[in-house]
Amino acid sequence: MTDYTALRTTMVDTQIRPSDVTKYTVIEAMLSVPREAFVPSAKRDAAYVGEHVALEDGRVVLDPRVLAKILDELDIQNDELVLDVGTGFGYSAAVMARMAEAVIALESDESRAEDAQTTLSEQGVDNAIVHVGPLSDGAAEHGPYDCVLLQGAVEQLPDAILAQVKEGGRIAVLFVDGALGVVRIGYKIDGKMNWRFAFNASAPVLPGFEKSRAFQL
Template identity: 70%
Template sequence: MTDFAKLRTMMVDTQVRPSDVTKFPIIEAMLTVARENFVPTALRDAAYVGEHVALGNGRVALDPRVLAKMLDALDIQNDELVLDIGVGLGYSSAVIARMAQAVIAVEEDEALATDAATALADAGADNVVVETAALAAGAPQHGPYDVVVLQGAVEDVPAAILGQVKEGGRICAIFLEGPLGIARMGYKLNGDITWRLAFNATAPVLPGFEAERAFAL
């Protein structure tokens, strides 16, 4: 019988804390949320390995270190509304729910969205609303948002998403540049987003966040 609680503690002590993530709300959330309930059943034993967990169709649950460092950079407060895009089976939203006032979780894969809603309800994350919608559309009906976070890489961030960041709010995304990726923090001031380097990371590109390709004759 796998001792998931022990694996969860090991994940935090050997992956998250050594990545210079020390904010108590993040540590507490990652020690509490049962990651094994937010990955495919066949991969439960791999839930706490320090890498992305495949969800199918090129989608992943982000490596816990990458998610933790994104959340550390975002510094989510308990009175903030968060838009979580590409949530897969909902792990990131369950973690964020323990820090934020409310989370709008967007997932375009209907099967993933249905399973995420169930897993989140089972986890008692009653301040999360799962919306089934195109990831690149976000959820403007609930916005604007204090914080927007993308659970996968991007080549480009659509204007529709940038428009859902509240004035004074922030966004974190992993920008894929060739084989390399860089997580960047964006801050909205006077209607414009200013991006700053946060840390190096990589992940599969989320559907709808690919750069437009120029056609060559």
């Protein structure tokens, strides 16, 4: 039988700590949440490999290093409301629920959203709810949010998402241009986003966040 607890500890010790992730809340959450419960059952043995876990329709569960580094940069506090865009089966929401006051986990696939809510409930995560809808629309009825992050990359960031960041709040976005990707943290000050570089990373572009292509004959 696979010892997932040992694999989880090894993931933190060999992938996350060496990636300059230092905040105790992030490390504690990554040690505590059973990643294998939040991936398709056929892929459980790959849950702790240091790479994205592929889902259907080009989506992924982010590489644990990428997620941990984003969370280290965001520094979520226990009185904050978080929007998790593209939660998949809910792993990222479960991790952040250990840091935040509450998490709204947005998922566009209805069946996946149901599975995510079920797994979150089974894992005793009572401060995260799954909201079903297009990822690019966000979940305005529950916002605005202290923190927003996206479980995938972006070519173009919809205004609807930026509008849901609270004044003084922040958003983590993996911007891609071709093969290159950069995570930036945006801070909303006086209604405008101020961006700073965080680190390099790559991931598939989330549906609805592609750059509009010019029509060509």
